[in-house]
Amino acid sequence: MFVAVIIAIWEVISKLGIFPTFMFPPLIIPSVPGGVTVFKTLIGGIFSGQILAATGVTLSRLLIGFFIAVVLGLTFGFLIARYKWVDDTLGFFVTALQSIPSIVWFPLAIVWFGLGNTAILFIVAIGATWTMTVNSSAGFKNVPDIYINAARTLGSSGSHLLKTVILPASVPHIISGLRVAWAFAWRAIMAGELLGAAGGLGYLLDLGRSTQAMDLVLSIMIVIGVIGTIIDNQVFLRMERSVARKWGLRT
Amino acid sequence: MKVSLKKVNKSFQKGKDDTLKVLNDIDFNIEEGEFVSLAGPSGCGKSTILKLIAGLDSPTSGEVLVNGNKVKGPGTDRVVVFQEGGLFPWMTVFENVTYGLLRKKMSKKEAEEKAMDGLRMVHLINFRESYPHELSGGMKQRVAIARALVMDPDVLLMDEPFAALDEQTRLVLHRELQKIWQETGKTILFITHNIREALTLSDRVLLMSTRPGAVKKEFTVQAARPRDPSDSNIVDLERRVMEELEEEMEKVLKEEFGNDYHLEKSHVRSSDHSDMGSHI
Ligand SMILES: Nc1ncnc2c1ncn2[C@@H]1O[C@H](COP(=O)(O)OP(=O)(O)O)[C@@H](O)[C@H]1O
Ligand SMILES: [Mg+2]
DSSP, X not given: OHHHHXXXXXXXXXXXXXXXXXXXXXXXXXXXXXXXXXXXXXXXXXXXXXXXXXXXXXXXXXXXXXXXXXXXXXXHHHHHHHOHHHIIIIIHHHHHHHTSOGGGGHHHHHHHHXXXXXXXXXXHHHHHHHHHHHHHHHHHXXXXXXXXXXXXXXXXXXXXXXIIIXXXXXXXXXXXXXXXXXXXXXXHHHHHHHHXXXXXXXXXXXHHHHTTOHHHHHHHHHHHHHHHHHHIIIIIIXXXXXXHHHHTSOO | OOEEEEEEEEEEEOSSSOEEEEXXXXXXXXXXXXXXXXXXXXXXXXXXXXXXXXXXXXXXXXXXXXXXXXXXXXXXXXEEEOTTTTOOTTSOHHHHHHHHHHHTTOOHHHHHHHHHHHHHHTTOGGGTTSOGGGSOHHHHHHHHHHHHHTTOOSEEEEESTTTTSOHHHHHHHHHHHHHHHHHHOOEEEXXXXXXXXXXXXXXXXXXXXXXXXXXXXXXXXXXOSSOOTTOHHHHHHHHHHHHHHHHHHHHHHHHHHTHHHHHHHHHHHHHHHHHHHHHO
């Protein structure tokens, strides 16, 4: 309903002709017969494969970068929770790093890796690593002693203790870490691709800007919004809920 | 002798160069098959003693022996039941109970059979697929007891296992625990700050004094089992223990209130005197 109202308002503004069509294209109903609409571009883009291909590029980059960030974040988080001296050094540093927007790393990434895929992956990974580190170290640090003590008197130790108690006991923190890290990665990749000139949805956005095709820009914005929402709802929210149900945290 | 503590001292680092002495020359033995309670005001060091026996912490000086061997770390010959059970919330009841068994490199089939026996003993066989949060407090403690017993430990250590339960449930569990103890013949060290609970369950009660914690007095309970808390022997003992404890409580209050406590006392006295003066 709310979405319908927004669409209606948009259409009206577009039809009033206050702005040129290329700046403010109609969503569904063309202003001139056979003229451009965002909807048409979106469907066309998907069928021609242009938008689909770009989405594929973006998502595969995102997954790789996110995966690297999660592995690094869990490792750093564990070391910070386990060793006091790592906490005093890296732990302190990470809090500072976390406050740097990931795109700030881009000039450095271009110099190190050249303009392209690797630089974008770097931006994505670094954008998500620090928040993953902070969340997972909080998770590991807050494992109640009673679980660890109970497991130790039942014969567990070392990597068995890590695998069967410390990791599962940190799962609620780790999942919220994953969720935030994903959001950071998602923002980072758009910024990276806009500037990175190496394909993907961000690159299409930039293409839309340079050819003054706002119908394309808007189509891609819709795709980004839809994918982001679906993943947050279907993957992370679901994970959070199922853990909450199993643990009886809240229902 | 199953468990033996010899001149055990324990201090914790408190700040940079300040230490807190928690246990002072603790000396006691527990015989094979004996049910012993350790009672005393909270903060007197009961849990610390239990952790030393469990091998979860080590003494500053002195020796802790189990089966004549010095305790070097945790071992499945000494299993603990904690106050809140310490059940793993991400595992079902059944998975909790098989956890230690599977770690023993036992076959899956054997572990599952033992877990079923354990759950049968505490009457929770129908709840094996439930998660801990779906159980009541008393049921959780019974799962924790089953999880410990299936390990077939030499010594069962229990740290205020029933403290968080309501009176009714606690009475039921007292009866169940005594029955389990009689059937299995386990050596049990039971920690509580509830004197009646200690007297109802144990052969022997070690009463602790505080700051630093030390064993102040020992009471042997000679009432017939299963015990009835209104047994004249127990009621009598309870009165004697309470008298001992009053002294301790006074000490605790003095420390907690600091100077205020002295003020209160002297104030009461002086007002007594003035009352007497005006009435004469
Ligand atoms: N790991 C620790 N570090 C510092 N102080 C501790 C630690 N564990 C216990 N204490 C202190 O030791 C005292 C005894 O604690 P505890 O053995 O838990 O008492 P109880 O179980 O009788 O209530 C308390 O004053 C507590 O604050
Ligand atoms: Mg305690």
